[in-house]
Amino acid sequence: MNALILPGENKYVEFKADYTKTLLKTVSAFANYHDGIILIGIDDNRQLVGVKNADQMRLNLENTINDAIDPRPYYEIAVETHEGKDVILIRVYKGENTPYLYDKKAYKRLDTSSVPVDRSAFEELILYGKNLTFEMMKSQDQDLSFSVLNRQLKKRLNLRNITEDLLITLELKVKDQYNNAAALLSDNNPIKYSTLQLIAYNGTGVSEIKDRQTLTNQSILQHFDEGIDFYHKHINQSEIIEGAYRETRAAVPLVAYREALANLIVHRDYSKNTESRIEIFADRIEIISPGGLPIGINEEEYLSGRISVPRNRIIADIFLRLHIIEKLATGIRRIKEYYQNYPVEPVFRIYENSISVMLPNVDKKSQGDLLKNKYMDQLTLNEQKIVQLLKKNDIMTRREIEQELDLRKSQTNEILNQLKAYHLLIQVGSGRSTAYKLRAFN
Structure with a gap:
């Protein structure tokens, strides 16, 4: 349990002090995109508050999720006792029958929030639920030629001219219809957004x-x-x-x-x-x-x-x-x-x-x-803040940076790792005494 609580909320873990219907948005988001965990009985400050009548709440949650999410997602609910207090743990698994809707909307995770998807993402979820993708859809233009692909096949694979059977083998033609993959590979590629x-x-x-x-x-x-x-x-x-x-x-x-x-x-x-x-x-x-x-x-x-x-x-x-x-x-x-x-x-x-x-x-x-220079204008706002903080303080620990900028531990670690990848930071020491300073340049 501590392993889930200590890092704080993130894209894959959500805390709830008590049951609210907003958690159904998160169930939709996890079922649509990736596995996730909802902990009820933990507040936003990672404090263990527990829940009352945990078994009854568990039963109510099962009924609510089954009734509110369409189609029914795959999930598990468990009651765990931690420091004498009950916590409800909901594990939601990514499903294959997307989109999973709550109140006729599909949701996704955006950092620690669950938000409705836009039209493009909704259409992608529909295709995914049908085991389809954009490239598999029928091309609007069926008058296609393939001289470029033909040359490449001759050059790379020593094949002769493209035949109907080869187009079918390459999955560019299905039931006598070209798909979008064929259109993208065709000589005059008519796909509007392929520039x-x-x-x-x-x-x-x-x-x-x-x-x-x-x-x-x-x-x-x-x-x-x-x-x-x-x-x-x-x-x-x-x-x-x-x-x-x-x-x-x-x-x-x-x-x-x-x-x-x-x-x-x-x-x-x-x-x-x-x-x-x-x-x-x-x-x-x-x-x-x-x-x-x-x-x-x-x-x-x-x-x-x-x-x-x-x-x-x-x-x-x-x-x-x-x-x-x-x-x-x-x-x-x-x-x-x-x-x-x-x-x-x-x-x-x-x-x-x-x-x-x-x-x-x-x-x-x-x-x-x-x-x-490291593209200071392209650094994220939090990356810039850490660079400026280290300019003033020379050397700081992760915890000092976290407290100064009011960031979560997971956020701070991610940003520090990114700045190290940029070769902007030097890590000093190890373990609890690990600290960071700006790299000196000639």
């Missing part, structure tokens, strides 16, 4: 654009090729002498960029009314992909790079066959591995409606600039 913007800036800010390409109405296979060409056009290469050997090194590792580009194309949400972007700066590349995490994977699983829940399984399978991606669930790990020998690291940011990847330059001058 990719390639932008190169002068310097480290966005005030001056030196080159821009808008890729639209073309196969997403061309998006990959032209994204690689844009990289070669704007990323410098230099020769480094290592011992007796001369080595050519790119400012941003091509292999890391290639993985990030492929991830963008394969995993982005093509139903979102927004464009994907690749932005090249003097000290970094930023890749912005529309759509948050797909249903069925959480942030920790995504960042560990060990579990893959492809939003576009058909497209992922074709990119795998064409050897554009090597293996599902390895992209994030491979990107990280390519930066192992450098003092800078890639940064992954996960938002509600997008995912971004920042690939920093690895040449020494850019490393210094990057580590010194």
Whole structure:
């Protein structure tokens, strides 16, 4: 029980001092997106207050959840005694029959709150409940050609011209109808929201654009090729002498960029009314992909790079066959591995409606600039507050920072870990004496 209480509320755990109908929103949210726990008898300050008549409340909760949530979710309710007080623990499991509605609305977790989903997310839940995705839906345009895909299949797999049977095998045609995956791979790609913007800036800010390409109405296979060409056009290469050997090194590792580009194309949400972007700066590349995490994977699983829940399984399978991606669930790990020998690291940011990847330059001058400035204008408000606090106090413990800024322990740890990943902080000491200070720059 303490393991659940001490970290405080988060996306997966909610506290209630007593039963209120608002917890039904959280039941809907957990059933729609991920497993979660509701503890009744714990207040917002993590204080154990307990509940009275726990067995009767448990029975009432079962009846209420069964009547109020449609369809009925899968959950378990237990009564546990802690320090002489009863606490009700509700474990809600992610369901397959989404959307799970409370009062005709579907909910999701936003940090420690449960909020109604927007129209786009509601439609995604409907498709998920039918075991469908956007790429599997019938294409509005059935007059499609595949010369780009045909060339790639010949080049990579030594196959002859595309046949009807091959299109069916690749799952691009079902019951004589092309789906959206076929449309995205077709020569004139009619999918409205599949545009990719390639932008190169002068310097480290966005005030001056030196080159821009808008890729639209073309196969997403061309998006990959032209994204690689844009990289070669704007990323410098230099020769480094290592011992007796001369080595050519790119400012941003091509292999890391290639993985990030492929991830963008394969995993982005093509139903979102927004464009994907690749932005090249003097000290970094930023890749912005529309759509948050797909249903069925959480942030920790995504960042560990060990579990893959492809939003576009058909497209992922074709990119795998064409050897554009090597293996599902390895992209994030491979990107990280390519930066192992450098003092800078890639940064992954996960938002509600997008995912971004920042690939920093690895040449020494850019490393210094990057580590010194570290995009202060792009840090979150709490990240900026911690940096300013450490400028004033030189060295502080996690608890001191937490109390000064009125943050939860889990929040503070997450922010400190992110700032360490940015190489802005140095960790001093260990255990209870662990403290943090700003990195000194030359």
